[in-house]
Amino acid sequence: MASYSQYLGRTVTVQYRAGDILVPASGTFVADSGRSIFLEQHIEQRGKRSYFRWEIPYGYIQRIEEACEPRPPAEVPPAPAHPKRLATAAGGAAQTLTEAPAMRRLPHRHKTI
Numbered sequence: 001m002a003s004y005s006q007y008l009g010r011t012v013t014v015q016y017r018a019g020d021i022l023v024p025a026s027g028t029f030v031a032d033s034g035r036s037i038f039l040e041q042h043i044e045q046r047g048k049r050s051y052f053r054w055e056i057p058y059g060y061i062q063r064i065e066e067a068c069e070p071r072p073p074a075e076v077p078p079a080p081a082h083p084k085r086l087a088t089a090a091g092g093a094a095q096t097l098t099e100a101p102a103m104r105r106l107p108h109r110h111k112t113i
Contacts, residue, residue, distance in 0.1 A: 015063040
């Protein structure tokens with residue numbers, strides 16, 4: 001059996017067998033007992049902190065790889081102060097774009113029997 005101690009403290013993704021299916025798991029690699037590996041994932045929901053810990057026996061591991069660090073979301077550029085004008089193909093008339101189209105309420109349709 002392989003030793004996975006080189007992943008200690010790193011974020012990993014593991015694909016392991018659970019019965020007849022392959023299950024993905026990702027988290028921080030926190031321990032290697034020599035027979036199993038342990039992953040841990042910390043989460044916060046509704047202001048309460050908790051964690052999950054997986055024990056995956058060596059024999060069930062199909063693949064393990066170090067996960068890339070997630071990138072912070074790209075910032076959305078601010079909307080321009082003045083609406084842009086685009087020339088339409090027909091007639092060269094100008095059309096004004098607004099920041100976001102307004103949502104329109106659809107008319108209520110009666111059910112037909």
